[in-house]
Amino acid sequence: xxxxxxxxxxxxxxxxxxxxxxxxxxxxxxxxxxxxxxxxxxxxxxxxxxxxxxxxxxxxxxxxxxxxxxxxxxxxxxxxxxxxxxxxxxxxxxxxxxxxxxxxxxxxxxxxxxxxxxxxxxxxxxxxx
Numbered sequence: 719x720x721x722x723x724x725x726x727x728x729x730x731x732x733x734x735x736x737x738x739x740x741x742x743x744x745x746x747x748x749x750x751x752x753x754x755x756x757x758x759x760x761x762x763x764x765x766x767x768x769x770x771x772x773x774x775x776x777x778x779x780x781x782x783x784x785x786x787x788x789x790x791x792x793x794x795x796x797x798x799x800x801x802x803x804x805x806x807x808x809x810x811x812x813x814x815x816x817x818x819x820x821x822x823x824x825x826x827x828x829x830x831x832x833x834x835x836x837x838x839x840x841x842x843x844x845x846x847x
Contacts, residue, residue: 720744720836727841740813742794747817752796756809765829776828803845813838
């Protein structure tokens with residue numbers, strides 16, 4: 719049974735930084751991808767950043783240059799380093815994971831929520847101005 723457990727959310731002032739972590743257990747796939755999504759109040763859940771076990775990354779335009787996703791393959795842990803945070807980054811952040819064969823990792827839409835089967839419970843990030 720796959721479980722994803724997040725940590726690291728909180729409150730920060732505009733311009734500050736936070737680091738989110740997501741530990742996966744029961745995840746025995748050799749090739750997989752993990753992503754971060756966020757959902758602000760009254761808005762759709764959107765893909766923020768994703769990374770796969772081959773090192774391929776995807777970022778939403780709104781976070782490019784500010785957010786960095788990284789993956790520790792040994793620990794099966796996903797990280798999201800968020801710098802230069804803005805009030806519009808305020809949202810519930812969700813970690814997600816799924817697997818594909820190696821050949822498919824480069825073509826799967828890693829920022830599309832419909833491409834993920836496993837989800838964490840969410841962690842709140844609040845950025846004040």
